[in-house]
Amino acid sequence: MNLDDLPIRDDLRGKTPYGAPQIDVPVRLNTNENPYPPSPELVADLAEAVRANAGELNRYPDRDAEALRADLAGYLGHGLSAAQVWAANGSNEVLQQILQAFGGHGRTALGFEPSYSMHPIITTGTSTEWVSASREEDFSLDPGKAVAAIEEHRPDIVFLASPNNPTGTAQPLAAIEAILAAAPGVVVVDEAYAEFAREGTPSALTLLPGHPRLIVTRTMSKAFAMAGTRLGYLAAHPAVIEALLLVRLPYHLSTLTQTAARVALRHRAELLGTVDALRRERDDTVTWLRSKGLAVADSDANFVLFGAFPDRRKVWEGLLAHGVLIREVGPPEWLRVSIGTSEEMAAFRAAMEGVL
Numbered sequence: 603m604n605l606d607d608l609p610i611r612d613d614l615r616g617k618t619p620y621g622a623p624q625i626d627v628p629v630r631l632n633t634n635e636n637p638y639p640p641s642p643e644l645v646a647d648l649a650e651a652v653r654a655n656a657g658e659l660n661r662y663p664d665r666d667a668e669a670l671r672a673d674l675a676g677y678l679g680h681g682l683s684a685a686q687v688w689a690a691n692g693s694n695e696v697l698q699q700i701l702q703a704f705g706g707h708g709r710t711a712l713g714f715e716p717s718y719s720m721h722p723i724i725t726t727g728t729s730t731e732w733v734s735a736s737r738e739e740d741f742s743l744d745p746g747k748a749v750a751a752i753e754e755h756r757p758d759i760v761f762l763a764s765p766n767n768p769t770g771t772a773q774p775l776a777a778i779e780a781i782l783a784a785a786p787g788v789v790v791v792d793e794a795y796a797e798f799a800r801e802g803t804p805s806a807l808t809l810l811p812g813h814p815r816l817i818v819t820r821t822m823s824k825a826f827a828m829a830g831t832r833l834g835y836l837a838a839h840p841a842v843i844e845a846l847l848l849v850r851l852p853y854h855l856s857t858l859t860q861t862a863a864r865v866a867l868r869h870r871a872e873l874l875g876t877v878d879a880l881r882r883e884r885d886d887t888v889t890w891l892r893s894k895g896l897a898v899a900d901s902d903a904n905f906v907l908f909g910a911f912p913d914r915r916k917v918w919e920g921l922l923a924h925g926v927l928i929r930e931v932g933p934p935e936w937l938r939v940s941i942g943t944s945e946e947m948a949a950f951r952a953a954m955e956g957v958l
């Protein structure tokens with residue numbers, strides 16, 4: 603028997619699972635993780651916190667993750683409280699819960715592509731219809747066209763990744779405000795890479811007062827260097843959180859996850875301490891790629907999209923042959939490299955020299 607013989611949903615037939623190839627090579631620059639592992643002190647603190655909780659693992663976790671949500675609100679600032687924050691296993695689960703509460707059969711979600719491929723996957727996975735609007739040549743959004751697309755399709759959910767993946771493009775608040783004014787449903791600003799934005803790039807969190815249908819999602823997987831913990835979160839009006847409580851599985855966030863995330867938040871000075879170095883490395887990477895005559899998208903994230911290669915697969919394979927794994931994603935002639943340590947970026951540049 604194989605998959606096709608099973609009585610699965612018709613709309614899942616013929617699909618392939620999401621996932622970047624995980625290939626064991628010396629330099630992995632393909633999934634936008636922070637390359638710096640936690641310090642021995644943080645590891646010791648984590649181990650101690652897990653030990654302290656382990657004696658209660660016969661009990662379910664705090665279903666509403668109250669203490670963690672209060673900590674996350676404190677980290678986000680902007681006067682937010684625990685009632686305006688929600689958390690789940692990665693921001694992908696947060697996004698899925700948003701779709702479960704606000705999308706579904708007969709409803710529509712709209713996004714501006716190229717963008718994060720999980721937005722349409724989670725959308726269609728919840729039987730919500732996906733509508734793709736497009737970005738400009740330079741991957742920015744034209745607010746007038748964005749509003750026109752929203753007025754045409756009247757989506758229940760609008761997705762806007764800022765900084766956008768895989769292009770790195772951050773969106774000015776004026777465009778987000780225009781979208782909020784036009785959108786009949788909820789607007790999700792996916793800020794997975796917010797901490798990497800260049801100085802002076804405001805967060806959509808500043809728009810929460812007065813915009814009760816705005817949802818800003820964040821994650822500990824990227825700048826926070828905790829991808830393995832699986833902790834994503836959002837900030838929104840308290841009524842939005844009430845809506846999510848209707849669809850979340852009870853006890854979705856394990857005691858160990860809540861504990862690890864709270865320890866990480868206590869150590870945020872260390873964890874976010876690498877962000878400046880990564881931004882510098884990113885800016886150097888942009889400059890270097892441009893010096894090679896390549897097209898490079900401006901980036902406010904911890905990755906850089908570059909091209910244009912008539913045969914990008916060949917470049918990707920060439921780099922792999924040099925032990926450097928990047929991501930074949932985005933518009934057809936472009937490639938994306940995540941920002942690693944300075945040693946890893948030196949290896950990337952050397953491999954690129956070999957390939958070009």
Ligand SMILES: *Cc1c(COP(=O)(O)O)cnc(C)c1O
Pocket residue numbers: 634691692693694695718763766767792794820821822823824829833834
């Ligand atoms: C990586 C990423 C996420 C995050 O995922 P987690 O589930 O929190 O690991 C969300 N949105 C975008 C745009 C991303 O690139």
